[in-house]
Amino acid sequence: MAGNTSAPGVTVTSRVLALLGAFDEHHRALTLTDLARRAGVPVPTAHRLVAELVAGGALARRPSGEYVVGRRLWDVGLLAPVEIGLRRVAEPFLHDIHAATRATVHLAVRDGSEVLYLERMRGRASVPVVSQIGSTLPMHCTGVGKVLLAHAPDEVQRQVLQSLQRVTRYTVTQPGLLQQQLEGVRRDGVATTSEEMTLGACSVAVPVMRDDEVVAAIGVVVRSLKRDRAGLVAALQVAAQGIGRSLG
Template sequence: MTALPPTAAGKLLAVLGAFDAGHGRLRLSELATRSGLTLTTTHRIVAELTAWGALARRGDDSYVVGRRLWNLGLLAPVQTDLRAVAAPFLHDLHAATKATVHLAVLDGHEALYVDRVSGRRSLPVVSEVGVRLPLHTTGVGKVLLAHAGPDVVERCFAGLAARTEWSVTDAGVLAAQLAAVRRQGWALTDQEMTAGTSSVAVPLRDGTGDVVAAVGIVVPPFELGSPAQQSMVTALRVTAAGIERSLPPVP
């Protein structure tokens, strides 16, 4: 975690920064350890944040991000502008495929899910709006990683942790996959984030050609190179093209 100055605001941000995709529920002692603050200081800040609604206390004395902070985050431009433009196209894609549809952006070295339309209830989908998931184990993540800067790539490759037995943790294999993503214009995963699910994703570009997001769908495992895969890629490309045409011009 990035060190923050020992100011009141810095300490508050250190506590909030203790939460991430792998640490969504933390006890007071864990918050103190991850924030680098004393237990006394952490206790005071957590009490203030809880009273304001930025954190919520659970029955087991752990803390999670509160509804008020969540609502505030929804005001970020990446949430309001991109989601508003993409929403009708995502719903059309869901109607056509009956699959869970995702819209994600790069946030640090993770994929931040900014919208989701739920599909088949029987599939074990772990994503939710606002959740951050690894780049190397998700379809949208591989698209974003394939077009990310060298600092993001280096950090991601330094920590290729397995989420399932099918996760790609070999740097050479992943590098080859990312090269293929750039060449073919789409990415896929095969049970790499969650057993029993595959995903396909395509990039979403702004008016300058830069990749600003990724659109993906989660489906049951399928045969690679099958007509089903080809139809999913086609549907995603149509969706991405519609969103791109509707995005406001880059200033």
Template structure:
């Protein structure tokens, strides 16, 4: 992304511009690609890429293109909303997957989007567009609706102010309808998101609470829309979310009986 500000970008801005040039669709880039996509002179890009490669933040392939390096993965693993959450959640996600053999997901909010921290998917499960580390608009996903419902009011208003992207004809794009759905989620403790991202699938999602009894994540199961009775999945999804919350030390989960 080319810099348009009148202010000269700082060194940090330039480094982040280089790292931000990589996308899931373009995980490997040449030096010229990086220069163009970061909006930086080739000489500047060459210097930054060289330093990043020496630190292991980037890796140079045999064909001369660069990829994100393992050092960045090590740094990312220190995020409290990343690996620690994932480790607490994995046994419950695995149990939920073994019981259903459908897609099971764990996500956190970075409004107006959700970031997927983990996903377990079976060979015969319905296809989904989410991926670990990927993002989708919060208002269109089950996990996103759960997270928005429990987000601070100012965050909710920011998302409600739009724009609200339509993935399918079923995507909730009217602010007042979205506001009603968020109120329902807070009342019910779960949500069924029906064909909002893809017409072939729906999801059932529930909140995960942290040690301060605030919602820190959400889990969901994604199943084929045709022939599914999503309400039969609600108890299993809520039980898994409660188990993760209990592992994280959420007081409300510790007070609830174990079934």
């Protein structure tokens, strides 16, 4: 029995990772019982391991008794190569977009079949935004996600197209229509959404390229694209080219 646990093949490390993996953008605070259930770990074992994680700063316990991700995990996450390189290079360009548009600005990469947000600079306008730094969202209903999906491997595109979920009444869930949109993204270098992820929010995004390879996407979230779509696209493209040159 690996790791001196009660189930064959189950190690202490795998259980710790399962406990940490129980948190996501929809489950940011969990009770011990919920943690154990979502991780598939017995409550007594969860109690012992969670206490060690709290002592080490990986988790924190609120006065209510719920557990949240601790600061130490965030500090460690910032050491990931994708964070150190891409995020640091992109930051001044994202600041320029934010200053020029006053919109919410995103930097994202593909994480399997989802889009992972590396940076978010929130705009001043009261546009609803559900993204968080370090969170993942579906690719088919976000601007940066559509950019990354359009340039993803064929198997990833097939996986996403076979499991399109409706988030709002405007979410594109027809595979044929989404394929047409992805072809447009590859042709024009621009992706847009209109209330597909969140009601009252639209987005436009462009790819960041290094040596002819799409390595990331940057985008903005605004209330409407009817008035200044061309200006937003131009600002994003200038920034994307600058990031790409800096990475190269």
